[in-house]
Amino acid sequence: MYKRGLYVGRFQPFHIGHLEAIKYILKKVEEIIIVIGSAQYSHTLENPFTSGERIVMIREALNEAKIDLSKYYLIPVPDVNVHSVWVSYLISFVPSFDLVFTNEPLTSRLFKEAHFKVEPIPFFHRELYSATEVRRRILSGENWEALLPKSVVKFLKEIDGIGRILELAKTDKTIIQ
Amino acid sequence: MYKRGLYVGRFQPFHIGHLEAIKYILKKVEEIIIVIGSAQYSHTLENPFTSGERIVMIREALNEAKIDLSKYYLIPVPDVNVHSVWVSYLISFVPSFDLVFTNEPLTSRLFKEAHFKVEPIPFFHRELYSATEVRRRILSGENWEALLPKSVVKFLKEIDGIGRILELAKTDKTIIQ
Amino acid sequence: MYKRGLYVGRFQPFHIGHLEAIKYILKKVEEIIIVIGSAQYSHTLENPFTSGERIVMIREALNEAKIDLSKYYLIPVPDVNVHSVWVSYLISFVPSFDLVFTNEPLTSRLFKEAHFKVEPIPFFHRELYSATEVRRRILSGENWEALLPKSVVKFLKEIDGIGRILELAKTDKTIIQ
Amino acid sequence: MYKRGLYVGRFQPFHIGHLEAIKYILKKVEEIIIVIGSAQYSHTLENPFTSGERIVMIREALNEAKIDLSKYYLIPVPDVNVHSVWVSYLISFVPSFDLVFTNEPLTSRLFKEAHFKVEPIPFFHRELYSATEVRRRILSGENWEALLPKSVVKFLKEIDGIGRILELAKTDKTIIQ
Amino acid sequence: MYKRGLYVGRFQPFHIGHLEAIKYILKKVEEIIIVIGSAQYSHTLENPFTSGERIVMIREALNEAKIDLSKYYLIPVPDVNVHSVWVSYLISFVPSFDLVFTNEPLTSRLFKEAHFKVEPIPFFHRELYSATEVRRRILSGENWEALLPKSVVKFLKEIDGIGRILELAKTDKTIIQ
Amino acid sequence: MYKRGLYVGRFQPFHIGHLEAIKYILKKVEEIIIVIGSAQYSHTLENPFTSGERIVMIREALNEAKIDLSKYYLIPVPDVNVHSVWVSYLISFVPSFDLVFTNEPLTSRLFKEAHFKVEPIPFFHRELYSATEVRRRILSGENWEALLPKSVVKFLKEIDGIGRILELAKTDKTIIQ
Secondary structure, eight states: OEEEEEEEOOOOOOOOHHHHHHHHHHHEEEEEEEEETTTTSSSSSSOSHHHHHHHHHHHHHHHTTTTTTGGEEEOOOOOSSSSHHHHHHHHHHSOOSSSEOOOOHHHHHHHHHOOOOOEEOOOOOOOTTTTTHHHHHHHOOOOOGGGGGGHHHHHHHTTTTTHHHHHHHTTOOOOOO | OOEEEEEEETTOOOOOOHHHHHHHHHTEEEEEEEEEOOOOSSSSSSOOOOOHHHHHHHHHHHTHHHTOGGGEEEEEEEOOOOOOHHHHHHHHHSOOOOEEOOOOHHHHHHHHHHEEEEEEEOOOTTSSSOHHHHHHHHHHHHGGGGSSSSHHHHHHHTTTHHHHHHTTTTOOOSSSS | OOEEEOOOOOOTOOOHHHHHHHHHHHHEEEEEEEOSSTOOOSSSSSSSOHHHHHHHHHHHHHTTTTOGGGGEEEOOOOOOOOOHHHHHHHHHSOOOSSEEOOEEEEHHHHHHHTTEEEEOOOOSSTTTTTHHHHHHHHHOOOOOOOOOOOOHHHHHHTTHHHHHHHHTOOOOSSSSO | OOEEEEEEETTTTTOHHHHHHHHHHHHHHHEEEEEEESOOOSSSSSOOOOOHHHHHHHHHHHTTTTTTTTGGEEEEOOOOOHHHHHHHHHHHHOOOOOOOEEOOOHHHHHHHHHHHOOOOOSSSSSTOOOHHHHHHHHHHHHOOOSSSSSHHHHHHHHHHHHHHHHTHHHHHSSSSS | OOOEEEEEEOOOHHHHHHHHHHHHHHEEEEEEEEOOOSSOOOSSSSSSSSSHHHHHHHHHHHHHHHGGGGGGEEEEOOOSSSSHHHHHHHHHHSEEEEOEEEEOHHHHHHHHHOOOEEOOOOOOTTTSSOOOHHHHHHHHTTOOGGGSSSSHHHHHHHTTTTHHHHHHHHHOOOSOO | OEEEEEEEETTTTTOHHHHHHHHHHHHEEEEEEEOOTTTTOSSSSSSSSOHHHHHHHHHHHHHTTTTTGGEEEEEEOOOOOHHHHHHHHHHHHHHOEEEEOOOOHHHHHHHHTTTTOEOOOOSSSSTTTTTHHHHHHHHHHHGGGGSSSSHHHHHHHHHHHHHHHHHHHHHOOOSSO
């Protein structure tokens, strides 16, 4: 059995598809390192939540799912915009790992070029469980709550996350007018 | 009455709508801080002018409008691409202020999350007086001069600003081919 | 009782003084957020270990000390070199908190200027338990092991951390000769 | 005759149009400085190859074309995203030069504002010989080899450059999912 | 007579020597551009004040000295750490100028290499009127007030600038312990 | 025999010790990649020359020493200040290589941690042939010319490199006063 698996996402927000992926990976490795990517970004429609908010979301969702804290590391990693150094930058932020789980072609290629073993993750109702679909439902007033763990729904309400997404959707570009 | 109001724009270029906004704000506050945003950018179609050029434009337009220099601060502030720190970065560049004027949803949200009081500005013939419309008219050869204060028209001619915009429009992307 | 306390350190390496500080803080708050500062740096004499290595060290030391994982968040935060934005950058990486523990004058001042409540931490044999003393003993061949939790000693040996520090000490400045 | 001419490109990849441009310029100047722009980028569909890979490609293609090494400098220059400093940044990376060859409007304008003499380059079957066309043919399975010097074709096969481009095309945006 | 002279300083804080320099320059040029350098830095012993604070200081001191607002531009410019682009970066932030006033050898050299005319400024009791001496007196409890314009003394007291400097002096290095 | 060896230096300026190292390495490998480190820096006492100037110096010195252009690559690489990514950043700028030559402990360690083979270079009268000694002699008016290849002496005189170093020595810190 592999000791540690790496799983990278943006989790904007964390949804049931992410949770299923984590459960799947935990059957294959002893510990999972969950990397919160693009950690420095927030307050855009694509990246509405800070990494601090995403840490709370994920920790509460995994707690709700009875996944023991000793089974995972939850680590924010800022983006660097130079692809050739991304893998080594990420490596410096996390414990050592021996297997990478990803379906993303670029992530996969970069880790393979760095001689890591990469495995895909079975998709879980991909058409439903995607952050894009969650944000789409929020913007169109449809039922977004069904796509998220209950504890994430609760947290988003506490921090008025829906209000933030609706407001960000009104901006057409950048900070300044 | 509030002591200082903050007003952020890119002013690419400074037009009559901006001037009207400043006049409006000066009825509500003793002093206005005019922030020239995206200060480090220039020579793109969206941001044709340097912040040095924008400083001259605005100072001459306010002079033409008989707005006293003692009523305003004119301060360039570079963009930082991390929204969560933008407000505190801006704060470090300007005198203290107690009211923010903006119609931009993201600017508004970021200042509200930082516990500032935010007020909208009445639009002044928004369909006419926008930097986008000015640049569109320049590119299509229509009458752009009517949208700008006379002193700005004069300055743009002196620095061949129109030539620069026309030439930038021929580039399809970035510096290098 | 306060809900969450913030504690920032570089932990190069994590020593018994850090552990005592965490125990002290956990008597005052329900949860502690341990921020690993200067997270992007490693391989210098001042910052020998990556934040990934520091995460392992601290997690193992707290496990050894029987501190429950549910009591703390362990979060790397990169340095930004602009002091005026450091507090808001850090805030975006961590869950919300209501109390800051620090003895460092600048950290203290920056949080106070941002209207946070700041409390000092009683020093625990400061002359012994400091990262500077640990590195000094390593370089002079004295007994450094007594200053660290056993699990940290074990981890440093596994990754040849001592060899790294000794080698870094031979460099007189930067990467290139 | 001018002593040194400057020629900037991204060379993603280096094709026969680039080679013809270099031959043309070498009739006008004693030495050519070939700048590999956007040097820090790689592993995107627009910028698939590292600058190290591009250096090898170009050197082998010029060797194949019997262009003597003493006639050119081949120098990678990273992008800076602030147009107003790009010319002076580039100047610091290269030997002094007295003529710039470019067809790109922004490059041309920036060098002219910095008081350099700028000349256009005759296009050589522009509809065929462009990096965009090369990448399009690779993605659609058409004959891309005809557009490149033989030695570049050989090198791309050695490093599986085609596989990289095909894989990058499956990503819809950035590194993380 | 020259139209615009450039004068660069950090003004940490603005003292009587700076004021005398500005008066001297204004005898030689129609308008002065006062650049507040290292604009993004604050909260260090070398750079205690934000550029917003420095703007207020200087504006009030020039007002006290009856220097008309129409005679000067007051513009913060962030540092870039690459000397070869500093002049062109600065140029993009300020109105055009035709003369540079400086006693600093590097500033002088960089402007001369960029083909600007550079003139020295007569020192005014340099041993007294220097920011280093001001900060030294503050730290040793001596009379610092004599070195500053009255309005700057008043402003520093309002913002507890002395308290900040004393507290920063207690830190031995960076933000985090 | 190894195909390509990597050799990293700052070459401020290029002296006879560097030349001897290159000759030594060329006995061991078919081609040498000479990396000009800290490529973006210039105009400081430690880094007086731009990488463009250093390229000219080295090319002329190797030409004087009858080292064929086909035997070496000469490539500037900017510093990144994060040690953990330096090796992968450098790799992206250069052709592939299979051996690293360095005497510098940190460079050596970083390449070894990245699984490269590293070999030392015999020192050639180290007390004489060092960039520090060259700059020291220039500043004290001693015979610096003996330490450099003739072509480098000639080039430094052409660009008034000695004047620049003497002027930089008068600055006590950074750009602005």
